Amino acid sequence: MNYWILKTEPSTFSFEDLKKSKKTTWDGVRNYQARNNLRQMKKGDIALIYHSGDDKKIVGISEVITEAYQDPTTKEDWSVVDLRYVKPLSKSIELSDLKSDKILREMILVRQSRLSVSPLTSQQYNQILKLTETR
DNA sequence: GCCAACGTTGGC
DNA sequence: GCCAACGTTGGC
Numbered sequence: 001m002n003y004w005i006l007k008t009e010p011s012t013f014s015f016e017d018l019k020k021s022k023k024t025t026w027d028g029v030r031n032y033q034a035r036n037n038l039r040q041m042k043k044g045d046i047a048l049i050y051h052s053g054d055d056k057k058i059v060g061i062s063e064v065i066t067e068a069y070q071d072p073t074t075k076e077d078w079s080v081v082d083l084r085y086v087k088p089l090s091k092s093i094e095l096s097d098l099k100s101d102k103i104l105r106e107m108i109l110v111r112q113s114r115l116s117v118s119p120l121t122s123q124q125y126n127q128i129l130k131l132t133e134t135r
Numbered sequence: 136g137c138c139a140a141c142g143t144t145g146g147c
Numbered sequence: 148g149c150c151a152a153c154g155t156t157g158g159c
Binding site: 136137138139140141142143144145146147 | 148149150151152153154155156157158159
């Protein structure tokens with residue numbers, strides 16, 4: 001089982017939108033490093049959702065329900081995966097909280113803020129659940 | 136609103 | 148193959 005974090009601008013697509021639709025296709029990724037990460041995802045992996053912009057916080061949990069496949073919105077060589085809504089974090093955790101935590105400030109999300117799809121270690125994932133009192 | 140960081144493009 | 152110019156993203 002692998003853990004990932006997906007960044008989204010909530011005015012474009014938010015975790016609440018995922019809650020309403022239950023499932024979504026994570027399309028529009030146009031960065032090679034992000035694409036490579038998408039392609040390493042397996043069915044059953046966990047993907048946390050981070051809101052950039054005004055929110056700047058991790059808000060919820062989703063599950064990867066497909067392997068990567070061709071992005072249907074383009075003929076170029078880009079990939080997508082499908083996700084299903086799982087649940088929100090019991091309380092969200094802000095970027096400033098990530099930066100002040102010894103374990104979480106090592107997250108790629110924190111170090112490389114422009115990368116929209118990045119891996120998370122199981123230690124980082126467990127720390128997030130712990131700090132947000134999510135179980 | 137500004138700027139740093141990063142990625143892409145195109146001229147040489 | 149290098150690098151300047153430019154565009155985009157996202158935090159502050």
